[in-house]
Amino acid sequence: MNDKVRDALLWLKDILEKNQIEYQIVGGFAAFLHGGSREIADIDLYINKSDAEKLLPNVVDFISKPLTHYVEGGWDLEYLQLIYRTQKIEIGLTPGTRIQSTDGVWFELETDFNTSVARTYKGIEVSVIPVDKLLEYKRILGREVDLIDIVELEHLK
Numbered sequence: 676m677n678d679k680v681r682d683a684l685l686w687l688k689d690i691l692e693k694n695q696i697e698y699q700i701v702g703g704f705a706a707f708l709h710g711g712s713r714e715i716a717d718i719d720l721y722i723n724k725s726d727a728e729k730l731l732p733n734v735v736d737f738i739s740k741p742l743t744h745y746v747e748g749g750w751d752l753e754y755l756q757l758i759y760r761t762q763k764i765e766i767g768l769t770p771g772t773r774i775q776s777t778d779g780v781w782f783e784l785e786t787d788f789n790t791s792v793a794r795t796y797k798g799i800e801v802s803v804i805p806v807d808k809l810l811e812y813k814r815i816l817g818r819e820v821d822l823i824d825i826v827e828l829e830h831l832k
Contacts, residue, residue: 679762680704680718680762680796680797681796681797681799682759682760682762683718683759683764684718684799685799687718687757687759687764688801690730690733691722691730694726694729694733695729696722696723696726697722697723697726698721698802699720699721699786699803700718700720700794700803701721701767701786701803701809702719702765703715703716704717704718704719705719705794705803705809706809706828708794708795708801709803709806709809709828710827711823711824711827711828712827713820717764717765718762718763718764719765720764720765720766720767721767721772721786722769723768723788724753724768724769724770724771727768730766734755734757737757737759737764738755738757739756739758740754740756741755749774749816749818750772750773750774751772751773752772752773752784753768753772754766754767754768769784769786770786774815774816775815776816776817777816777817784812787808790804790808791803791805792805806828806831810828810829813825
């Protein structure tokens with residue numbers, strides 16, 4: 676069976692490890708890795724801004740949205756989007772990310788790579804945001820997908 680998430684994750688993890696780039700998987704994929712049931716749409720992760728120059732030469736042929744500053748859908752961040760064999764991957768840079776609550780207030784989203792937890796997807800071990808931090812930012816965003824993840828993961832805190 677073709678597994679585009681697994682293939683993309685193997686490809687990306689290889690690049691990150693070869694270039695000694697710390698990362699932390701977040702978003703819906705992190706929720707899935709913690710026990711959520713929503714289908715995986717994309718692979719979201721953060722890396723340090725200082726590592727962007729190490730990453731870019733390795734992914735240039737897969738960039739579908741260039742690395743720049745975006746303010747959209749409750750997010751204010753620098754990120755790029757890749758498409759690897761039809762799998763969407765979004766890589767945000769930290770520090771500097773802000774998220775907007777449903778009442779319009781902006782919050783700084785801090786990524787602490789030292790708190791990452793190991794989770795496994797189809798035999799691939801990856802670094803993932805801790806469930807309490809994931810739930811914290813999903814509560815702020817409050818989108819429909821976030822509310823689903825919160826309900827499913829709340830008991831894991």
